[in-house]
Amino acid sequence: MDQKTSLRFQLLSACCGPAFLVTFVFFWGILGNNIPNPSPSLSAEELALRYQNNLGEIRLGFIISMISVCLYLPWCSYLSARLQQIEGKFPTLANLQLIGGALTVMVVSFSACFWAIAAFRPEGNPELIQFATDSGWLIIDLQYACTTLQMVAFALCVLSDKKGQAAGTPLMPNWACYLTIFCAVSFFPASLTGVLKTGPFAWDGVMSYYFPYFCWLCWETIASYFMIKDVRRRIRESKSSSASLSLEAQPA
Amino acid sequence: MSAERDTCSLSVLEKKRRHLPGLEGVWVFVTADMTVFGILFALFMVGRDQDPEIFESSRQSLNPDFGGVNTLILLTSSWFVVLAVDAVKRKEGDGAQHYLAGAFACGVAFMVSKAIEYTQKLNENITLLTNDFYMYYFTLTGIHLMHVVAGNVVLAVLWFMARARTIDPERPTVLESGATYWHMVDLLWVMLFPLLYLVR
Structure with a gap:
């Protein structure tokens, strides 16, 4: 593959980040009735009624979000390739970032699938609907460590890019890397969703839902911004170097 | 000539005054935290405010x-860390090492004290599910305790660095970063203590 085509794919992959962000908020968040999300303290009957009253939206939201969440994959793939360029021969952090990103997609997909299952027979046994809803929320809220590792690996790799920093072209500024680490550890209170049904640490609470999800999407936005900026810089550099090469090749 | 020297020393002073201790990223982290x-x-x-009786009785x-x-323990450990930074700047490697060991020991003492306190509560069948006050008590102090554990890991790393004399006395950025974090852990406890134990 020539460099121009490769760079085009890289830009496309980096743009999948914002595309993921928009589709995730719209399908998973808004159509899926997750803003605000159902409280774990709802009774089985109340929860079943919630599905029955918003059935079309919820079904469409989660079915499409299971497809659109895969936009996270090309984004992670590009990110991993870029980290590999920084790391050189032993891309430990790049691999960790890739595995973490891929598993994040599976965690989000499984939880959305459980909610799609809950919406499949809304007139059925309310306790089964509650069980499927609980399963979805506990899967997505308790298994965040894959994403934490993905983000920390990314931040550490960019922070260690001495060559990029010396050249004035790091993938992200240092403050963004530290913010990434903070966002990654902001998920920890979500472990309390396994125990609590009310308050800020329940799965509909500020500390286990709104704040960590905001941090995750905030990181996604910041990282995408710097990634797209980085690819565009590399496209410009590639164009100017090929222009100078063609000038040199011209006979005097 | 002397006027020039004065300007020079003034600018050096200004630089010292403007110096941000530690890495800028640590301040991003501290602000967010x-x-x-x-x-x-x-x-x-x-x-x-919603349930004053339960909160007060609990x-x-x-x-x-x-x-x-615990407040005294953490204040003492912060003091040790200040002394360690000062010792490094005065190129007293041994002193820095001992002060860091003191700060680390205080961190361990805090963890032991918290473990005893938690055990007492759990033995009385009080958990984070008992009521909203205890939910906040266990979660707030628990999250703070995780910060203490992380801080102790940082202090241990700094102790090894002080022993190996790898901290630059002119620019002890890593030490200052660790110290900034540890002071934040201390400050958070100074706010948590009255909030949970004293406010009527």
Whole structure:
């Protein structure tokens, strides 16, 4: 593959980040009735009624979000390739970032699938609907460590890019890397969703839902911004170097 | 000539005054972390406002001696860290190493004290599910305790660095970063202690 085509794919992959962000908020968040999300303290009957009253939206939201969440994959793939360029021969952090990103997609997909299952027979046994809803929320809220590792690996790799920093072209500024680490550890209170049904640490609470999800999407936005900026810089550099090469090749 | 020297020393002084201790990233982290705790403190106060009787009766069941001793332990450890930074700047490697060991020991003492306090509560069948006050008590102090554990790991790393004399006395950025984080852990406890144990 020539460099121009490769760079085009890289830009496309980096743009999948914002595309993921928009589709995730719209399908998973808004159509899926997750803003605000159902409280774990709802009774089985109340929860079943919630599905029955918003059935079309919820079904469409989660079915499409299971497809659109895969936009996270090309984004992670590009990110991993870029980290590999920084790391050189032993891309430990790049691999960790890739595995973490891929598993994040599976965690989000499984939880959305459980909610799609809950919406499949809304007139059925309310306790089964509650069980499927609980399963979805506990899967997505308790298994965040894959994403934490993905983000920390990314931040550490960019922070260690001495060559990029010396050249004035790091993938992200240092403050963004530290913010990434903070966002990654902001998920920890979500472990309390396994125990609590009310308050800020329940799965509909500020500390286990709104704040960590905001941090995750905030990181996604910041990282995408710097990634797209980085690819565009590399496209410009590639164009100017090929222009100078063609000038040199011209006979005097 | 002397005027020139004065200007020169003034600019050096200004530089010293403007110097941000540690890495800028640590300050990003500290600001974000303090914001989260700020939100948590606000949520606690809202919860307290909604159920003042339960919060007050539960607060009275806490032993303020534990909170007071923990405050003293953390203040002492912060003092040790300040002395360690000062010792490194004065190129007294041994002193820095001993002060860091002191700060680390204080961190361990805090963890032991917290473990005893938690055990007492659990033995009385009080958990984070008992009521909203204890939910906040266990989660806030638990999250703070995780910060203490992380801080102790940092202090241990700094101790090894001080022993190997790899901290640059002219620019002890890593040490200052660790110290900044540790002071934040201390400050958070100084706010948590009155909030949970003392506010009537």
